[in-house]
Amino acid sequence: MPTLESYEGQTPAWCPGCGNFPILNTLKEALAELEIEPHQLTVVSGIGQAAKLPHYMKCNTFNGLHGRTLPVATGIRLANHEMPVIAVAGDGDCYGEGGNHLLHAIRRNINVKLFVHDNQVYGLTKGQASPTTMEGVVTKTQPFGSLSEALNPMAMAVALDCSFVARGFAGDAEFLKGLMKEALNHKGFALLDILQPCVTFNKINTYRWYSERVYRIGDDHDPFDRIEAFKKSLEWGEKIPTGIIYRNSRPTLEERIPVIEETPLIKQLFSFKEAEKEIRGFY
């Protein structure tokens, strides 16, 4: 059985106090509790501070390009659907650069867990606005303040009938762990947006800012009710809900491809001799 030590990786190069630390620790705990061995898991990440996460733990890793986590994760799942795949991305990575892939991963319902470290800023490139940066926030590249409305990933995901939509907060690790485990156990695409204070480049959305606003969604919320979920997803500002906002039980893409119904692609034996008869089809 894996313990926390089984996941011990390199020493993170994040800023002291970064919201990524509790996310990393929580993920290790969730995996250990679910008894997923490091070699049984693949983490796909892009580029950004968040995307460095797999190097700081132990797992199979494909640290690809900025914005392209979901296509790679999709390819891995289609080739081997017995391998749990987590995609780790920053808000810039998956809501900006890779936004189109997110829409289509949700539509496909590929069984990938997307954990977004949402610090509402581009951390690695030192503080430009991201798609979730609040309107009006001034940065070095947004001299008149961010002029676009901030993206609401939760509302977008509910609108797209995403099969699992949740929000966590790096400052509430215990609750976050539960959400990570729920996401990992969920059958289908899961979007877990994690509010992650960036202590260096986001002086607005601080630990304190989030702590004053977030609350845990109670039992009175039925995540299977899409209309209620949509209402919940629109809450932002004075009160920010954390927890499972929406879920459904749509079939996954993997389940719907007859070719891999029984055996993962990588385990299917192939002999080109069998295909030789295809040549006869051209006469």
Place this chain on the structure above:
Amino acid sequence: MDYTIRIGGEAGQGLQTIGGVLAKVFSRSGFHVFTHQDYMSRIRGGHNFYQIRFSDKEVMSSREKVDILIALDLYTIETHKGTLSEKGIIIYDAAFIKKVFNSPGFLNIPFEEIAVEAGGNRIMANTVATGAVLGILGMDLTILEDIIRERFRKKGEDITGKNIASARAGFDHAVKVCTMCDFTVPEPGAPPLMLINGNEATGLGALMSGCRFYAAYPMTPSTGIMIFLASKAKEYGIVIEQAEDEISAINMALGASFAGTRAMTGSSGGGFALMVEGLSLAAMTETPIVIAEVQRPGPATGLPTRTEQADLLFVLHAGHGEFARVVLAPGTPEQAFFLTNKAFDLAEKYQIPVFILSDQYLADTEWTFRGLNTGSLRNNDYRSRSEALEGVSVYKRHRLTENGISPMAVPGESGRLVVTDSDEHDEEGHMIEDAETRIKMTQKRLMKKLPLIRQEIEPPLLYGSDRPDIVIVGWGSTYGVMKEAVDVLSGDYAIAMLHFSELHPFPSTEKFDYLSILGNTKLSLCIENNATGQFSHLMRAETGYKFDARINKYDGRPFTLEGLSGELYAHIGKL
């Protein structure tokens, strides 16, 4: 015997069906066939034609002169009547196109009326036309009847019977009215030949190389590869995913490859442009991938359904950073089949991206072959799977080795972790920034692998005179027309063709000293379907050799035999 049949009409009129069936009749009769299509980028209307050349000798290019023109509309007559050969005839349905031609060479065959009379309906007019062509040629109907039975099996006996009756009625009518017809087709005696186009051959090559994953975004003229593989998906276990864009397509293929399966993607120039960052990712993570780039004329959207060889330097240089790649450019469907197999083998062996650089002309032209010898296919599994990994105590995905090739494990198959990164990384795959590791990794990925890869590359093929005064040089899809042009001119001159189908790493002269052949010529000509002579520049950069002259065609159309031969005579005349 060497006849050309051209079927012209609007998109949606079924000229592909007539052409496809006739081509099959000829190839099954044991004749050599070459077909090419000229179509506009639209679903209905416009002007399109399908051209079939067939002969009892090998044919591999299109001619300009037409022996039988099947005109499905008036426009076809107006546009193509000038291309008719001396004994050529035009067949058309006067009632349908609402015009009668009385000049010699015109043959009115009321396709629709005959179809209705034969018990069918107007849709079967095309079957009448097909039968009529065979009547005009004095051929037999048996093979056509077989093909009709195969094609209509699912539609039931009634439809099959009516189509056969229509074909026969068209045949009989033509025999009766075509008094001026003067065609002699020898009795078919040779065994049937296979008929296959470039896209199908690439798909078949991928299938027989164990490709299990193909992700792409549709783009003419590359889509045929995806369609072929999709039609085999169920039977052979291939996952076909239509990605949201080409960026996703290549990244999906890389994910599938990383996970342990042979993966491929394909597009035309515009779509490949979007894949370029992913290409660089394949190189950095040493993830094997095969990419088919089926060229069409650019820039931008260009001419979507036409042909050009103008992405050579793009494919050669695409991607930021410096890395190893292989570029293969088949000249025939047969080469496309074997080179696709080679592409998979090299991609997996060296953990690099490998290109099949094709174009619309090769993609859509059908050729005949006796068969494909699968005995020479290479299908080694270069990946370390469960058993092989059991004994390994420390596994490093990017281990520094003598030859630069690191063990490529399948993740999840053992307790070993497989880690890779688009950042520069250490042997284990974790990101680094130190200069020393960077140098070692570049040497491993590039400098150590490259000489080994270069040895895998075959030299150009010499055809014609072995001590030529004149050498024509080309690459990729111009193979057929160049070869036939050599045949045409070889009666008068010591002429040869040098055809390159493996372009990068550029073939060395070790296996075959093609430079000494070129050095002893009176005239060397580089033939390319592009405006700037990209291959001639490449040749000069790689070998220092400068061609005496170039023939470039950049109207979006392929070279024809008459066209190329004419230009060659003109150049030789200047000597």
